[in-house]
Amino acid sequence: MYKREETKQINVGGVAVGGGAPVSIQSMTNTDTRDAEATLKQIHALEDAGCEIIRVAVPDMEAAGRIRTIRDNIAIPLIADIHFDHKLALTSVENGADCIRINPGNIGSEEKVVRVLDACRANGSSIRIGVNSGSVEKELVKQYGVCAESLVISASRHVELFEKHGFTDFKVSLKGSNVPLSIEAYRQFAEQYPYPLHIGITEAGTLFSGTVKSSAGIGAILSLGIGDTLRVSLTGDPVQEVRVGWEILKSMGLRRRGPEVISCPTCGRAEIDLITLAENVQESLKEFRDYFTVAVMGCPVNGPGEAKEADYGIAGGKGQGLLFKKGNIISKVPEGRLLESLTDMLKAEGLS
Structure with missing residues (x-):
């Protein structure tokens, strides 16, 4: 064979x-x-x-x-x-x-x-x-x-x-x-x-x-x-x-190049425009070559827990969201700065 x-x-x-x-x-x-x-x-x-x-x-x-x-x-x-x-x-x-x-x-x-x-x-x-x-x-x-x-x-x-x-x-x-x-x-x-x-x-x-x-x-x-x-x-x-x-x-776990985005499906609990946010995150990460995982979650309560295996992530809520790393909350930021805060954190981590 x-x-x-x-x-x-x-x-x-x-x-x-x-x-x-x-x-x-x-x-x-x-x-x-x-x-x-x-x-x-x-x-x-x-x-x-x-x-x-x-x-x-x-x-x-x-x-x-x-x-x-x-x-x-x-x-x-x-x-x-x-x-x-x-x-x-x-x-x-x-x-x-x-x-x-x-x-x-x-x-x-x-x-x-x-x-x-x-x-x-x-x-x-x-x-x-x-x-x-x-x-x-x-x-x-x-x-x-x-x-x-x-x-x-x-x-x-x-x-x-x-x-x-x-x-x-x-x-x-x-x-x-x-x-x-x-x-x-x-x-x-x-x-x-x-x-x-x-x-x-x-x-x-x-x-x-x-x-x-x-x-x-x-x-x-x-x-x-x-x-x-x-x-x-x-x-x-x-x-x-x-x-x-x-x-x-x-x-398939065969090769890694660039980030892997993990995002939850939308549901009635989502209080932010999760679809647009996830798409914007995906677009902003396309220039990165290092491999790491990023979670984009729509619920600030369950988000960090459900995506605790991700290296980095954001979870949105009503008008604000959470920035987290390895399931641990780093900070709470306004909804309009979620993407910016995420990319700032990735760059501060030395990722490229």
Whole structure:
């Protein structure tokens, strides 16, 4: 059975993937890669948000030619996303791509795939074999339908082709937009192969629905001990993908980056605008990188008690609230200064 610490470890531009390395967070730009300036601006924002590996689309040779400029001006590894034309992969690797993402089934003949493998080997680049529910070979769909088994068989073909030519610096993804299908595909593949896995739910949706869907799917896969790197695929600002990815890892107890906010659901006892307060606290904490827990409670009587496990917290009442630390009340402050008092306390604690 797959164990994260026992998978083969590969290197993606200095980030270890597999072999017990921390589960890394990826995203993908939605800028035109040919516009290097816009792409770099977005990548720098993603770096600030905690993105550890970034992927860019390479639709043509002009985009492939921008890889060098982009790679030389970012701090995180760069993956070139290739479809159909193996020459785009060759040019991207020659221009410094740390990894390429391909579906070998749409690159062309075995000879073309081998040329890509040789180029990656010569330049120290790794590969992601990207299989998803929309790219399964037609004969597999005809025989099995779009299901976990057809995704695994498709991935297996590519794995065996790579192994045949002595190339093993790769990771694999088997994504579907259907959560149960994706979970089962990853489970089946992990039982058969020791290669690191890139996990996610493809085409998950908009910020709200996509976050729910991705959290359910990625969380379930991670709970099986499967997954070495991940991307939350959302229709929207990719910075949100990174933030959601970190929240998933934090909630699973796998990695910690930035504060964790604990807030109570509203009820009839709340005498402050708890919803706005909690949202403002969440927003004010997004620049912090240290890990600590902050509770935002709506009841000044039960708040510190119910959230006594939190490192810091505030509990609101009618026109005023309590500031507390480890369940101990520090001070009573006016409602309008709750947020300010909390951030002042965090800074005084030396948190950043």
